[in-house]
Amino acid sequence: MTDMLAYVRTEDAPRLPPPGRVSGPVAWAKENLFPTPFSGLATVVLGALFLYILWTLFRWAVIDAAWTGADREVCSVEGAGACWPFIKAKFGQWVYGLYPIAERWRVDICLVVGLLTLVPLLMPSVPYKLWNILFFLAVYPVMTFILLSGGVFGLLPVDTPSWGGLTLTLVIAVTGIVASFPLGIVLALGRQSAMPVVSLLSTVFIEVVRGVPLITVLFIATAMFPLFLPPGWKFDELLMALVGVALFSAAYMAEVVRGGLQAIPKGQHEAAKALGLSYWKMMALIVLPQALKIVIPGIVNSFISLFKDTTLVTTIGLFDLLGIVQLGFQDPKWASPQTPNTSYFTLAILYWVFCFGMSRYSIYTERRLHTGHKR
């Protein structure tokens, strides 16, 4: 092995230039905005588009917008932007619908009580959850119904056709969720049941309802349910729509709950049975508390889609938030090309705030629950 070559370097290697910036805004931009030529091109094109959209919106909503005014004059000038005075003038109607103005305090009470119930319910650290849920599911709906419809305790009766706006949207969404919660749990348990008749009936109901669009369910509820009832019985349109929405969301809720039930290990059932608990006690004390806890994000998500779906009741002639906004355009005092634009824009932001807030909450609970035992 003597002829093996050895190489020993005799002089220093040439000095390399110092590394480029690895921190600071320039380095960040190079790393995250222009890593490759193609990516950089995408950044430029997309950035320009982004800025253009933002600028157009800003110009329309702020610079060219009319801020004060009493009628259409300010909004129908050439080149006018958003028509904010219209929103200001109609906002009360958006919230309360056609509810008598002198009776609006009743809606306010319902909204405030609802908020005071819901906020502690959604905060994990607040105690008395069970009482809170029971109040929300059992007492609150009755209270709201009595307050809104009146006719007792000396309250002026208000017919359902004058309910509207955000109030009606919330009534539909909350009724949907309150009714679908127990119904959905029963259906989910029924689907899992060992009794063939029960499980078949539950499965058929769930799959049929989930298979058809909500709009047909609403048509069926308002046009067909009256045919099913004994002659002479009459219910108002809102009640029929509420029944439709409740049945529809119950089917979806059932599938969410089933997901939770399936995630509970069989050992939990067996342990409960070994302790001598009956079926209902096993479900109520052992299985459902765990299952429902896992599916809180799913429940919130189905509430979000229910909230968005409430807009569909406009197609059967109810004036929910979307319906009342469209009704507002017909006011000749405010007719201008910018009226619909501004209304729909505001409406989109309103719905967005509600839904985005709820989806953030769902993500937050998902993270919080992530620490538990996962299978």
Place this chain on the structure above:
Amino acid sequence: MSTANSTVASAGPPERSLLHDPKVRGYAIQAILLILIVWLGYEIVQNTGENLKRLNKAFGWDWLGNSAGFDMSQSLIPYSSYRSVLVAGFLNTLLVAVLGIVFATILGFLIGVMRISKNWLLSTFATVYVETVRNIPLLLQLIIWYALVLKPLPDPRAALSLFGVVQFSNKGIYFPLPVFGGGAWLALALFIAAIIGAYVVRRWAKARQEKTGEQFPHFLTGIAMIVLAPLVGLVLAGWPLSFEYPVLGTGLIKNFSGGLPLYPEFVALLLGLSIYTSSFIAEIVRSGIQAVSHGQSEASHALGLRNSPTLRLVVIPQAMRVVIPPLANQFLNLTKNSSLAVAIGYPDLVAMGGTVNNQSGRIIEVMLIWMVVYLTLSLLTAGFMNWFNSRMRLVER
């Protein structure tokens, strides 16, 4: 269904009353439930019969052949009877659903991949898109597209035109309609032959790669064949292709005639459905790609595969397993959501059913048609999902 028993079983089966026997209780509950359901069904049928009699109506299907006295703004088939109107409505539903699925999938995959891009602006843009679009009700989006974007387009007389080829007006978007003359069959034949040829090339390339390891750009070759073959066919046949351009009519109400019209209702519905669903698909794609463990792409890089084949051969096939079932669900949702057409006046199955009901008062029959059609579609989707899941299940040894 208590199975616990406090008596110690020492001799013979433990004594308990029939009331506490889970089997007996199960049968009793089911019997009661069945009786209730049958009673409910009987009541409903009785009441409906009575109500119909009071309204001088009867259940039946003979009215389907009657002539429908209204016009549809868009129809793929000629129509006259109620039956053909409903069929045309169903075809319109299918048309918008199929096109919507195609666009929503393309857009959704694009946005989904953008969301996990390393480029900050791309991923932010995709996040903003997804969070904006999916948190605004679809109905509101449809109305915005229809009432704020398509309806304010100028009158046909002042239509915006794209190089004089495509005309945008509030009566619709008019494209030129390709008209094929005699000899065009050659192009069609060559086109079909090219598709078959591309498939053959792909098989040959795969087989050769399996055997020798040599690669062949079969994808590009196939695309080139499929694009060039019909062109060659057209040239050989002496270019029997012309375009029918939309021209402004001379009637009292100005509108275009000729060409290929896309009506505003259709465009609004298609745009709204595609964009709304694409935001959900983007989330599915993102979570599907992120569900593939990082070790997979690292292992693939360690084997010497570059970024593109790693994505194509390792990551995406595994992501698809997670992606396809919820994707099929979204397709079904899109199809069901197309029923919102009724709000902007696109003549789909639900809108036509509603009109037919208004004219003939056949709500029960119309409802049955709706349910059968939508349930069939959802059962087909469910069947496909089960088939796919069983095919894609990890085969464990």
